[in-house]
Amino acid sequence: MNHFFTKFIALFLFVVHTNIVQSQTKFIATITPSNAAINEYVTLKLTVENGENITQIIPPNLSEFDVVSGPNQETAVNNVNGIVSQYVSLSYILQPKKAGNFIIGNATAVVSQKKYKSNSLKLVVSNKKVPNNSTVNQSPFAAFDMFDEPTPQKQYEDYVLQKGETIPEKVNKNMQLKLQTNKNTCFVGEPIVATYKLYTRLKSESSLTKNPGFNGFSVIDIAQQFNQNPNTHETLNGREYNVYIIRKAQLYPLQPGDIELESASLDNKITFVKNNNGNAEAFEENVTLQSKPMIIHVKPLPEFGKPNNFSGSVGKFEIDAVLEKNIITTDETGKLIITILGTGNLQLLTSPTVEWPNNFEPFETKSVDNLNVNNVPLSGSKSFEIPFSVIDTGLHIIPPILFSYFDIVSSTYKTIATKPISINIVKAVASKITKPDIKAYKKTFIEKWSTTILFAVLLFLVLMSLIFFNKKTKNKIGKKNIELNEAVIAKKNILPSLLHEKNYLLKTEQCLANNNCNKGYELLSTEFKQFLVEKFNTPDEMFSLEMIELSMKEVFVENAKIQQTLYLLKEIEQKLYMPIDKNEGLVKLYNETKSLILSLS
Template identity: 35%
Template sequence: MVRYLQKGFAKFLFFLVVLIALEAYNTSFAQANFTAICPQKKIGKNDYLQVQFKVEHAANVESIDPPSFKNFSVVSGPNQESGMTSINGKVDQYVSIGYVLKPNGPGKFTIAPATAKADGKEFQSNTLNVEVTNSSTPSSSSSSNNPANSLSAFGGNNPFANLNFDFPTEPVTHQFDDYILKKGENVTDKIKKNLFIKLDVSKTSCYVGEPITASFKLYTRLRSESTITDAPSFNGFSVSEMELNNNNSSGVEKYNGRDYNVYTMRKVQLYPLQPGKITLDPLVADNKVTFIKAEYASAQSGDMFLDMMQNFADANAPRDAVVEQHVTLQSKPVEITVKSLPDENKPADFKGSVGSFSIQSSLQKNDITTDDAGNLKIIISGAGNIQLINAPKIMWPQGMDGYDAKITDHLDKLSVPLRGSKTFTYPFTVSKAGTYTIPAVSFSYFDPALATYKTLLTQPLVVTITKGKGIPNNPYLKNKIVETPTTVISVVEKYALFFIIGIISLAGIIFWIFNRNNTKKKPSIVKAETNVPENIEKEESAFVIPESPLEEAHQQLADGNSAAFYRVLDASLKKYLSAKFKVPAEELNKKRINEELDKCNVGLGTSLRLSSLMDNIELNLYAPASNVNQLKEVYEKASEVVSLLDKQVC
């Protein structure tokens, strides 16, 4: 009886720890997910809709494919964004693309799912449901019940709000002549005089890269509803949309001595990409204009006339008292003269930055080991075409391997020109101990205010490298996420893996003790199990590590055959990794290799070196470099990586 209870308890304990391990695994390693996000569920037919498609918890995002935006026109996009989020100490990577859309008309619409490829799998986002109304979305509950908001699709302002109703009752109709269609009056001329679209630009001459502000404004003294039917494409410019709201999109302006209600339909910053004369195409809008018939207006007087005008403003006038007219308006084209940047005194490292900027550099740590990956941070701040600035070139000292920069920016898109900062974070590794100096980084830009070039230099940075132990430095892991070209590794995931391995090991010990007790009573089972080690030996014999894994590649190097060298080096390295990880070569890809490196807690610097080496080999398989010195350098890096893996891989 006691033995039966012992067996039952052992089984129960075994399955309990396995369940705990599985739960911990699911909690620690979140699956990649793909979502469509739209903060606005209801908009006006002349409002803009912002949508975002976001991939989270993925190590490698290959592509994001948007749906066809049926019933909408794309105003801006795709605008790509990537970064990291931290929640309760767990850090995740995300990649997203965003669009600004303009509805083609009112109705209830469904935006179809987008698709994405991440971590070797295909994902589909959720659908988005949006309602587009005939009028702009009201800004408060008090205005939502007022039909006068439909008088304009750009801000929801009542064109009668600025008119003074406190005037003598004799005579009053002249105050509202623009709203009254008199007998024999030409309706086309009346509309042309009181309703038009005008394009305002901050300047008509500029340098390449110097911003121009373009505002499309509707000027009206009439009761009208307007819908954009054709927006300009701004070919030849980099476009930055400027957000519009009730505070900056409507007002009253005087034009040719007359007051108009003015609504900004679209406002953008334009950064010319090439010199020459470039024409800004018109913005086209359909307009429904409503007039009061003169015979109806003349029948009213005093307070009755004021009541009639208020009903007209509220769209409550009788149908037989009004006349509706549809008209298409468009702004006049504006020609911009874009001047070439001067060739005189142009710095050799000038890459097209225009504005006024500053630069600073720093190291995350000035002292690291050969096991660690360092981070060099370059921050460019200022105002200008900052969104077009690319990562500055780093002259890495010999023995230091630098990798592609991660780019983040913080921009004020309402500032003209764009103002903010752009941060470039370059990971780097060093294989040999010593003191290294990263030379000053130069950045050149053109200052349009002074019509001159300027070159900025950072201070040289010194980093001290000490010999590592061949394993990651734990304090570094606690505080940082190290990015490789294919994965983002966090300390939470690493320690979660150790925890899971520990639990499963404990379960295995319990199960072994339970089986050991059983074998004393079942010798036949022991006999059957004696064959297992032999089978295991046969499987393991398929993964034999050669004494000199890169010997064939070295022979090709000696022969000077570059194409064969890269082909043999690729095969030799994969054969070595296959044997080292005990994984069939055909199953080895970048993701699987990174997983195996993580399992064995391989040093971060080694992971980066291996990833960079494999990228280099893959690139040269199809267009091999023939320079002997380059081949030697690649071979030396491969030998170094193999040596490091021999010490670190479990």
Template identity: 30%
Template sequence: MKHYILSVLLLWTGALFANGIKAAADDIKVTATVSKNVVGTGEPFEISFSVNGNIESFTPPTLNGFQVVGGPNQSSSYSSINGNTTARMSLSYDLVAVKEGEYVIGPAVVVVNGKQLKSNSVKIKVVKGRAVQQGNQGNQGNQGNAAPQGDKVAEGNSTDISKRLFLRAVANKTNIYIGEQFSVSYKLYTNIDLVDNALDKLPDFNGFWSQEIKNNSQNVQWEIENYNGVKYHVATLKQIILFPERFGKLTLDPLGMTFVVRQAAPSNDPIEQFFGGSYKDTKYKIKSSPITINVKPLPDAGKPEGFTGAVGNFSISAILDKSSVKAHEALNYTLKISGTGNLKLLKAPELTLPADIEKYDPKVNDNIKETMSGVSGSREYSYLLIPRHEGNYTIEPLKFSYFNPVTEKYMTLSSGQFPVKVAKGDPGSNVTAYASGDQQDVKMLAKDIAYIKTGNPGLTKDGEGFYGSALYYILLCTGPVLFLAGFGYRKWYRENNKDAVKIKGRNANKIAAKHLANAQKQLLSGDKKAFYEDVYKGLYGYLSDKLNISAADLNKDNIREQLKLRAVNKPIIDQLTETLDLCEMARYAPISGISEQEVFDKAKTIINDIEDNA
């Protein structure tokens, strides 16, 4: 009986589709659109072909001047109003422009209900961007009947997640000397849907001095890379510059992360199969492979006397601001070391001076930048010098030695020699100290003994001063009172924040507000796909935190059940479910009948209603 009813239902649905589509056959159109009309070389964009009918065969246009990096991706939607059924199908390709210029992508040819139709042509302007390796450009779409295709994966089937999602640590050198700089990039490779992620463990750099390269952009930049014959979406998560501090075989520990991946799940239910099947979310932990770095000791042969561990390629220059001064007046001697290497690990060079010239510790000023090519720039050492007696002096050249790992040789550089003529100082003048913040700020005293103060000494009788006054006792009691108040506040704070679930639930509204703020930005910029994506993430993230449901278990049935347990009204739950369905459908196919602003306002209202009721 069950199978009989199901067969009747499917036949009735098919009849409705056939009648509705036949009635709309005269209004069938094929529309070609692109996500951007102006793109840079190497910049991915999408071209879509939409048909308000069932596609029987599809012939894509010639895509000369572009590389096809994804697709065709197929989506479809059906709606039935008063017995009139409307079907809409679309196919899209991800393209990358190769050369600058203005291009016209010709029409695609589509057969619908036995009738051949053509889409409109699309103009694309390609401006200068990044270089693209050529060789795969042109028409790479399927001819004839189009079918949706995912990214090519490595050996095995789509359930083998390890071949579709992994981390790589890439070092530009693995055989180096102590103190020699090298860089490591941690990259994420994926061609599977990712729902959520969390960082498990950052790599340890035991035996290395590390410097992370800061990314000015707050968002991860995705690129398409062909690795071992397979195309992946690749994101660089971290870039580090490292300097080994000891020799031997040192290991860079892996970076560990946990992902929630979404995969299609087989189903025997004909209804689910008809409407696109089902899916399941799975937690998956991955780690990058550890890297072994062979660190060689610096050679003893040719090591100069006074070598302090500088490794790289450097140059030096020295400046003395005056060549003639009076005794006890200050001189500034500045040594500048420029180049690439372990600049931040350099020790202050020893300056050899005559006994009558006093020297203070140098002030260090850095002008250093970090890129994947290494650390480069300059470091300045400014010495304050004070000659104490008159005479003619010579500041001898300063010697600086470093090891060049490219030539595998030690180099010794020498600064210039500076003569200094010191005249007799003013009678009674002396230099006693200088401010560390500004080495030019030298304090002068006229005498070795301070002057005797005259006039009213400001003495007071016993009991008339601050000690023993009312203010004294008030301030004396303030300490214990503040201590007790702080102790009480700490106890209240611990009691109020010991439940991590409640804290997460209290902060759920703030997290959702961030996603909705991003969605409003996308709405203002006109990016509908990104808008619905942010609204979808905002609602699901809010519900996960508010209801304490993990990402892997977050589905509509669990959400409805938890909201009912919290006595949330059924109309609110129905509005939430409807909005989630609308956002999910809008991520894969265009929708009509409701504006994006209405969806945004509806999402905000639902969150506020849940906060008031739950």
């Protein structure tokens, strides 16, 4: 019997361990290639695996690189042999600014209100340049990095070097690399179009050796649409040129201020002809052209009239929301699909807040983009699919879902809303089998605690075996348990008075007293959560909105106070990760939080 019991425990632990490993959240950083030449591109990828409610991914310091493209987002859910895994990744295409050995530091991801650090990375960049044909393969803009022009669409005679003319003089007069934009001033989130063009009247083979970086912008490249006809004709300073588009992108500023668009560099092998004793002699000359950088003045969005639920959306939008099914059973997973259509910074939109009815449990949101990247601003739609479960039968109403954006044309904020959505929940038939999609998404409170319950059962079995084989040990354990219970009771009796005396928002108050309070929301979030953890005896590592709501209901806190608590947690968290002024509305939220703490103490 003893041998059987030992084998049972070993098998039990193996199953529990396997369950934990399969669902563990991971944050991984990779870079390819890890050894590169100075003129090569590398791809940095930041991936969160098996993470729920990913609210932010912060890249490492990339000041040693030009950000050629990114962040580009990818989301997927995989189901292999019944094991569900999901990941969200951001990728950046980078070009090193110099040779050397680089350590790329940790990135940070915020998953279910918990911070994760990625691994650091090593990158070796050599001074040796790869050949031009290799560079093209590495470049994300290969179709534009090299173009052979032995016979341009329009021939000019400027390649003939006349007597007394110099090569620098010929190049300066007949070949220019220029950066052009459709505007030099814009709002945060309003796109500008940057185009790098080669104007030439000479015969050349050219390759892009320095791709411009766009730090401070979200980048959408649109130059691919010129693949079939890269050559056009334009007049510059009264002279006609063959014109080639090297790169064209729409850039969405992420922050206000003066931001520099970097220069591009182009290596050119130019063919000249000169008269040598009555004979035409051709020769080649290598010349590097560089465009001039440009400053873009980015204006902050106005504070006047900014809605509380504004999250940085700029453009013109419409919103719609539908249910996958309007009637579901209590053992089914429903799905709410919110779709935002229009033009603007669609790639940066986040899911609007949904005021779920009581006893609705939403799960991780999946976003689906359907964008026309050649339109400026971006046009198309972005959908947010939110699975959910319900345990209460009857007719329920999901209130209108609000979405606010800044309209560039009218320079005003606008708020739009969906219609209320009704859903009927019916009791499941006892014999009904759970649908497969529930396996992928549904994690009820009991399932989330399954590992803890299993360990508790295991601990109980071990304790009972010790009691059975050693009565003396049982007596000692009983005595210690009595002492422990008395200590716990004493602690609970003291706790209320300590809560009353302690100022849980002390650090937030000190920050507000300082004119330069940069971490106000971060401090308010940390201190408010600490109060709730201590007040309702919630394990810090298991803190979540669902856990707090359940803990408050267990001690019969009024529903109005529970809803106020959840509202404040969501508001503070939303402000914390918004790409806007970090201290907007901080005093108001601080006062509301302080009043709530006093009422709960």
